[in-house]
Amino acid sequence: MKYVDEYRDSNLASRIASEIARLSDGRQLKFMEVCGGHTHTIYKHGIEDILPPNIDLIHGPGCPVCVLPMGRVDDAIAIAHTDNVIFTTFGDMMRVPGSHGSLLDAKAEGADVRFVYSPLDALKLARQYPERQVVFFAIGFETTAPSTAVTLLRARAEKVKNFSIFCNHVTIIPAIKAILDSPDLRLDGFVGPGHVTMVIGLRPYTFIAQQHRKPIVVAGFEPLDIIQSVHMLVQQISSGRSEVENQYVRVVRPEGNVKALEAMAMTMELRPFFEWRGLGFITQSALKLRPEFAEWDAELRFEVPGLRVADPKACQCGEVLKGVIKPWECKVFGTACTPETPIGTCMVSPEGACAAYFSYGRFSMASERSRLKIAPVVQTQGM
Template identity: 80%
Template sequence: MKFVDEYRDAALINSLVKEITRLSEGQSIKLMEVCGGHTHTIYKHGISDLLPDTIDLVHGPGCPVCVLPMGRVDDAIAIARTKDVIFTTFGDMMRVPGSTGSLLDARADGADVRFVYSPLDALKMARQYPERQVVFFAIGFETTAPSTAVTLLRAQAEGIKNFSIFCNHVNVIPAIKAILDEPDLSLNGFVGPGHVSMVIGTHPYTFIAREHAKPIVISGFEPLDIIQSVYMLVKQLSEGQSEVENQYTRVVQPAGNVKALQAMARTMELRPIFEWRGMGFIAHSALKLRPEFAEWDAELRFSVPGIRVADPQACQCGEVLKGAIKPWQCQVFGTACTPETPIGTCMVSSEGACAAYYNYGRFLRTARSGEVPV
């Protein structure tokens, strides 16, 4: 396939749905899409409505903004409020609530907070303002960690000392392991994250098939990609197989992106433990800068509170991130918590499950149930 239209071919999709229906007849199959990008495709294109009732798609912790605990947001705000600091971040972190407000609120109060499209944009600012300290809020799974690594290497090579990284990169494999250890969450298989796998490859997922006897299919992000991935999972289950399959072969290679992995290994190492929103502390699940890059480590350069902050009691983002509930089952979804007035991160991020359902799915659900749309 060469063009976008081919990935939305109605005839191909319908034929796959018929096969999924046939293979899953009389069963109840629960599949988790790990990546928030998949969640948005599923809602935007009504994929869950195309699939038979035998298939239940649940949403995992694949949104890096969503899994960041509130205490780390407070740390970021503390750095941003420091004198002579230009604090830079991706746009979807601006409105994520901490315990006393967001980065957007800090900017309104006078902090110099700017959104950027790349850490290289932040490094450019450090060159432009040598008298200021420029900090980049590094978040994301292995998808975005290589860009942070390359920027660090460039800062080191150029000797730019007024630039630092507040590192919050997380790793997908420990999160999947934590989900598989959940006693009350019975999953039959996984739609694997395509963008992360572009970096790490397919080999790290073998434990899912070997140790937990569950299939996983690495998927692309177009509607036909996801439908085909569901078909591949259902076919494996019908044949009693548990394998790692790669549907996203046009992008993902078994060994991943070797140069990206090398850049990450040169600049970062595993944290012993890291807190995830709604999932608690997970060992070896996040990255920090190596000691040789201490000069560019914002956590060492600035004073941060480093205090654990509990999520608001009304917010059920944790259950959504673990796939325990659907977004609309949260008690404040669409009422107290909306994209304009978010309580939890799942409603803020462009990859959050609550934002996806609010933007694309809530009217379909209310039309079927006769409820009044919120």
């Protein structure tokens, strides 16, 4: 298929991988892919099998579902249970556990929870059911925040009064700062988030290269994008550079998407602080609606408990998110915590490091691999 197959060429992949091996010369290198979309690609295509063993990919906090604290899920469920509410959300939020069940459970108990592909679909529902209150559970980094912003602007322009947004948008830069300041972690560079950067541009990453002296390469989401980004990181390291580079030039412009940033600035402002699951409270790391949009702010329209709920003791999502431990090193991984019965959020979203590892992970056959050869199936006739 055009625009896909080009980025999945296995010969090219192994050529770049051997070049990475040559350049890195056996040196142990740890790179963090910040974005959950990258984690998903890495496991879905088995990229770690292709990279040389001295390259270690650490899965960062870039899965918006995974960093949402339990208390916010409880708040969402409380809104969903309010009379006359249609509560809308992206599909992967449905199964995220709060302290008493998930939105899917709330739906089974009678709440009207529906999943949508875009906040504009939620706005459409509001127009369709003028007598109901339609709430959209907005989550995500700068990737999804612009669509929430555009929806808000449209709601105001069309004077849709029975629509509101439960805003949980977070911003990536403070999270990267928190990780760089974390004492228990040593990284050699970052694979930067392609979709976020498409919105915010390359400039916000300058501090990583200049103050922390770490290279960062903004990457696309196909297997070859990621392998090439690792190659670019290794090239920087081997020539002693630490720069912000853009591998995803077919999508990301250095200045970002000015219109999207404007829409966000018109509708949202920074919260003084926000809790991140596993990372704790990070200042100025999340967005809320501006006072001009108070009418569409679900947190003001509905009663929410607003309680902080401690993560389950056994769950080590925090350490996994910071890359301090690997998913399989968590005490409950694969035993009490599985994709069917997730304890931590990292197991829920397909972008979460634990779910990716559990579903696609290779370790269950790591020891088998030496004697386990999957030969390509030979066809006698073409399709």
